[in-house]
Amino acid sequence: MPETPSLPTLLATDGDGFVLDPEDLEAMRAERDHYEQPQAACIEALKIVQRRHGWVPDGAIPAVASALGLGVAEVEGVATFYSLIFRRPVGRHVILLCDSSSCFLCGFDALRAAVEERLAIGFGETTADGRFTLLPVCCLGACDGAPALMIDDDTFGPVAAGELDDLLEAYP
Incomplete structure (x- = not known):
């Protein structure tokens, strides 16, 4: 070397x-x-x-x-x-929402709408309290769990809108 x-x-x-x-x-x-x-x-x-x-x-x-x-x-x-x-700068926790073809076909739009409504932010934005930043990502490699998202280093999927509150509460 x-x-x-x-x-x-x-x-x-x-x-x-x-x-x-x-x-x-x-x-x-x-x-x-x-x-x-x-x-x-x-x-x-x-x-x-x-x-x-x-x-x-x-x-x-x-x-x-x-x-x-x-x-x-x-x-x-x-x-x-x-x-x-x-x-x-980003929030304390970064949410990467997968918008790959698999996730798109399996409910991406509904999950995105639910996350945006729950956090009152869109892609590229951070919550007012600095807790979360929401970003799109082209693939998480979790097609078998579509629609998928990642919070910090943790991947979740499939994620239904009704599961968001419990999921987000784990990240203070």
Whole structure:
């Protein structure tokens, strides 16, 4: 494996005050060193930032690029391509509502209407209390449980509108 350059212990970026946490930087270093190509660690590095901050702020992009030895545009391209990297603040819990063909055919419209009515938000919005953000996702890989949704890392399906209250109450 080619030798990788050493990293600074802290990285501040473009004057916006964003600084990588030393523990996060070390985790990024470990990810980068795990692969021959540093690009392979990009998604995990962005997830590391997201786990700490809840989303990936603009200032994190140059910091991640520096940590991995990549260009800022490379990291920005990855961050904007993957729908599970959040580029703006989200609620404490993110609901991903699957709108794949399977879910669409098995009740997506009714489930979407029920979720939107129950939370009083639409796609891309966060509840007033900051508890939930609702986002569409093209596939959860849960076609056998359509219509499906994911809350944080938990997948549910099939989900009927009448089950929503109990389901949402499990996420304070």
